[in-house]
Amino acid sequence: MKHLAPAYIYTPHGLQANKVVSISDEGYISAITERTENVTITDLLPDVALLPGFVNTHSHAFQRTLRGQTQHARSAHDTFWTWRHAMYEAAQCLTPDTLYQNTLQTYREMLAVGYCSVGEFHYIHHQPDGHPYANANIMSEAVLQAGLDAGIRVVLLLTAYAQGNFHQPPDRMQRRFCDASLDAYLARVDALRSKGIHLGVAPHSVRAVPAGWLRAIGEYSRSYHLPFHIHADEQLAEIEQCQAAEGCTPIELLERCGVLGPQTTIIHATHANLEEIALLAQSRASVCVCPTTEGDLGDGIAPYNELIAAHVPLTIGSDSNTRLDPIEELRWAEYSARMRYQSRRILVADASASPGASLLTIGTQAGANALGLQTGSIVPGMAADFVAIDLQAPSLAGWTPDNFLDTLFFGASSQVITQTWVQGKSIQ
Ligand SMILES: [Zn+2]
Incomplete structure (x- = not known):
């Protein structure tokens, strides 16, 4: 089991802070929980927003x-x-x-x-x-x-x-x-x-x-x-x-x-x-x-x-x-x-x-x-396919949680993507 803790996660409820995404050994999202001291974080990802791949x-x-x-x-x-x-x-x-x-x-x-x-x-x-x-x-x-x-x-x-x-x-x-x-x-x-x-x-x-x-x-x-x-x-x-x-x-x-x-x-x-x-x-x-x-x-x-x-x-x-x-x-x-x-x-x-x-x-x-794939959103049960967006990228400067996706799609390119995960596996 892995536990990723990015600065933000984009879920169907929008951009959320202080969450942990848990990934099963088979590469599926098993839970999204509040970040508390009880969860052992395996991957701390500051300055990153995690989006579905x-x-x-x-x-x-x-x-x-x-x-x-x-x-x-x-x-x-x-x-x-x-x-x-x-x-x-x-x-x-x-x-x-x-x-x-x-x-x-x-x-x-x-x-x-x-x-x-x-x-x-x-x-x-x-x-x-x-x-x-x-x-x-x-x-x-x-x-x-x-x-x-x-x-x-x-x-x-x-x-x-x-x-x-x-x-x-x-x-x-x-x-x-x-x-x-x-x-x-x-x-x-x-x-x-x-x-x-x-x-x-x-x-x-x-x-x-x-x-x-x-x-x-x-x-x-x-x-x-x-x-x-x-x-x-x-x-x-x-x-x-x-x-x-x-x-x-x-x-x-x-x-x-x-x-x-x-x-x-x-x-x-x-x-x-x-x-x-x-x-x-x-x-x-x-x-x-x-x-x-x-x-x-x-x-x-x-x-x-x-x-x-x-x-x-x-x-x-x-x-x-x-x-x-x-x-x-x-x-x-x-x-x-x-x-x-x-x-x-x-x-x-x-x-x-x-x-x-x-x-x-x-x-x-x-x-x-x-x-016909079980992926495309960050919810439990889906394959753990993610992209990491670098929130410090100059092209995203000025973003807020409310305008984040508009800033990304109209102001940036894939150069702001710093890491990709497929089925829970990080591809560098
Ligand atoms: Zn064609």
């Missing part, structure tokens, strides 16, 4: 290698699609060993900035020509090993990929993402499920799998209580192609296939319309926004006002990992929303609230729910 709901770890590599001109008019070509080139080169090395480095960076859990949307499965490796899950195992060696909690969102676009075969660069059949994909999911790891299913997008796969994978996720994640509505071209091929928008197609539910997370939803948002609200699905990546790729700005009004839970993801900083990621969700609507205080729980507490919920609890 951040949850990164959506990552492609290997894309970290593209940082700084895709800002030069690739064509007269660069878009998401020209960036995607560069990403495919990077994906072609990966081996199990280089994927492990890239992912390990990315996860170490995530931990240093305060992410304790990551949903890894993993889609590079097979050899570059599309043939499975002798061990069909060797690439997934490389990702999981990198997570173990770094010390971050990984939820492997095993991606299903079958086609290049609606009713089109994969092109040369997409072959290694694709399974030959739905059964081959589900056999790989079964094999990973038997290992008892944190797992979810993730059809890549409505353009990358046929409707029959969506239905079957949705059923599978409900049978085994697995999170179901999918990219949708990131680009207008996808919506136009979906309308042409299926006669409906991507989220309408997901609804028709019966895959929307509380276990579902839509990645991006940048161009979702009001009908699609109503479908998400009815089914209690979540949306993961990735503001730094969406900004980098020129995707657009999610319909935050409409999503908040419909009470659709939001989470954040670092996605392409062009930038890793949960504080900045959350600030950009709020800032881009302000620019879209020419208004302030968009991501708030009610009209009189300031955004700090909402941003923390989006970055922690909501992400944990979307990944």
